[in-house]
Amino acid sequence: MTELISVVGGAVVDSLADPRTLLVARRTAPPQFAGMWEFPGGKVDPGEAPDQALHRELLEELGVEVRLGPELPAPAPAGWPLNGQAAMRVWFAELTAGTPQPLEDHDQLRWVALTDPEDVLGLPWIPADLPIVEALLAAVSAQSSPN
Structure with a gap:
């Protein structure tokens, strides 16, 4: 059995x-995903810790530094299955330096309101990211609900 490719993603939030x-x-890119939305991030390099990979990827792709939650x-x-060959781990992250810019692999960035799930779910997400988006919305909703 082939080992899964390890991918990391950042759920970059305002707080x-x-x-x-x-x-x-x-x-x-690639063509089948062009124009679709995703969590920024990428592959973990050999010998690299997943959290280090996420810091590196967010700096390369967006030009930002973050604090991981x-x-x-x-x-x-x-992690979350992306396909038969890869799985992604996703961390909440908060900006600590830089202004996000689409430097690599993306042509647009957008802040979406987590208080409006229809707004978030209405975007054309990469299919493998959609269950992650749903779980993220549920986690944020549970965090903001009074106990």
């Missing part, structure tokens, strides 16, 4: 303590 908006990125729980230890 780790009280997330209200989420930064999403529109892909330019909790990881969004996935259905499997390897």
